[in-house]
Amino acid sequence: MNLNRQDYNDAILITVAEARIDATVAIQFKDKLRELTDGGPARVVLDLGQVQFLDSSGLGAVVGAMKQLGPDRKLELADLTPVVEKVMRLTRMDTVFTIHSDRSAALAGLDPVT
């Protein structure tokens, strides 16, 4: 499961370098995401620009990932492709997650930490 982490002041950007988040990878996704975000800043932005497909198993994994962060941290989504956007809208999970058009919108004003 290819997830890449970049640190910014007060936020972590996680880029999902996978075409699908589905039943076959849901558990690995949650585990890897927990590994990458444990002990980090409050905001976690998930860049889903490469994810062409996400079904209800994938949605469950993303919800699970958000719950893993705990009540003081926030999981935000960026750059949803058409199928992902459709799933978020039909399940009304677009009212639960903050969704940004892309990573620049999500990270406006933040500097990367090298």
Add this chain to the structure above:
Amino acid sequence: MPDTEKNLAFSSTSKAVRQALEGLRADYLERTVSKNLCGIAELVLAEALNDVVEHATARQADGRVRLALAYDPPFLTFDLRDNGAPMPGLSLPKGAPPCIETAIENLPEGGFGWSLIHALAQNIEYRRKNGWNYLRFRLSDDP
């Protein structure tokens, strides 16, 4: 009834389902229907087939699925069958979406599948015959 365009048979495992759907997309859907309808088809099929893998055939080693599709523009009609356990009550899940008006720590992580199917598919029919489940539905571009 238009001619069947594609006929697939595969094992009832998550991996085989994923391969079948990726193959169907590349070999047929991508070149035949709009990108939007292609996405809808992949999504509805994934939800219906996940249900087969995780419920109908979960307790058997010989789970098999057959998928047939017909295209009579603007409609894609799918016929799925599996040799798993029957649907509870021999009827389709109603697909009421899980409640999401709740604190984050109580958000559901499952139960969305059938509500997605009902939102995107029309004329959904289920029957049980000779030890097989038969599911048929029709898809078209949403407005």
